[in-house]
Amino acid sequence: MKLSARDAASYFRKPDPGKAGLLIYGGDPMRIALRRAEVIKALIGPQGEEEMRLTRMPAADLRRDAAPLVDAIKAIGFFPGPRVAFVEDANDQAVQAVEAALQDWQPGDAQIVVTAGALKATSKLRKLYEGHANAYAVGIYDDPPSRDEIERMLADAGLRDISRDAMMALTDYSRALGPGDFRQMLEKVALYKRGDDLPLTVDEIELSAPASTEAALDDVLNVVAEARVGEIGPLLRKLQAQGTNAVALCIGALRHFRTLHTVASDPGGPGAGIGRVRPPIFGPRRDRVLKQAQGWGTFKLEEALVLITDTDLRLRSAGQTAPAMALAERMLIRLAMLARRR
DSSP: OBOOHHHHHHHHHSSSSSEEEEEEEEOOOOHHHHHHHHHHHHHHOOOTTTTTOEEEEEEGGGGSSSSSHHHHHHOOOOOOSSOOOEEEOOOGGHHHHHHHHHHHHHHSSSEEEEEEEETTTHHHHHHHHHEEEEEEEEEOOOOOOOOHHHHHHHHHHHHOHHHHHHHHHHHHHHHHHHHHHHHHHHHHHHHHTTTSSBOOHHHHHHHSSSSOOHHHHHHHHHHHHHHHHGGHHHHHHHHHHHHHHHHHHHHHHHHHHHHHHHTTTOTTTTTGGGOOOOSSHHHHHHHHHHHHHHHHHHHHHHHHHHHHHHHHHHHHHHTSSSSSHHHHHHHHHHHHHHHHHO
16 A cells, blocks of 8 residues: 555554555655664564564565565564564565565564665556555655654654744754754754753754854855955865865855845845745844844945856856966955945
8 A cells, every 4th residue: 555645754653563564665765764763663662673573684685585584574583572574775676575475474473664765656566565455655755854743853852842943943954954964963952952941942953953064154154244354264264175166155155145135125124124034044143144234235235246246257257267266265355345335
């Protein structure tokens, strides 16, 4: 049977122990691994693997012989409780072994959990599970987690008192980060808040967010927008050492100054404009962007956008011979000096 994406999340939390098995497939190995771990834990409990109630086998071992999988679902463990036979990295070459095990399956046998990469609708393995009356197939896609999933992950991490701004910030991070990085960030937040009963804040989330080149780029752009000319050179050397090139600097500058222009040029004023920025800006960064936009004003920001665009076009020109980073640095210094102009 085919399990819809809407029903999949609740099924992973509470799978039916009376089913013969489950196929989880999709293009992102991390998402597949997280879902597989969740459903196996729900089936056999947190101590199931230690009690040898989980049998793992690579699908490559089943290409010629179905016996290992059939034996695994029929085996009687030393410890009582439900069991799982887990087949990893399956494809259509393992379909005969999996089909034989599903045919032999009886209530009380180990559930057959199979993971696979992206499978076409014509895949034999996918058709086997989707057409089976006592097994499920579910596709995992690269969609960000829903609000309910985020709340469940927060509860699992022991985080229950979440401010509205913090929840919106977490939603943004869930879209920007991969599933593994986002889960790791939540674990760091939970560790940071251990023993702290106060509501989770945006600042505490940002302290635990993964560091990145993008964060370092934001530091440079904030320095430029705030006219701190003397700090541009050292930060630029740091970015260059991390592998950031001149075109990436232009793209980042264009993004930042477009945001400032959106805020400053809103008919309702900067206070209304910052509420229209997408994705939304929260916490101290919101106050910082608002202050920068108010300091620059619409006309100077339009000059800044022209300067950035001209530099970007020059960097991408086939006849360009000047050092690229030197051009980018000059652009940033000119922007900072423009910010100082009354």
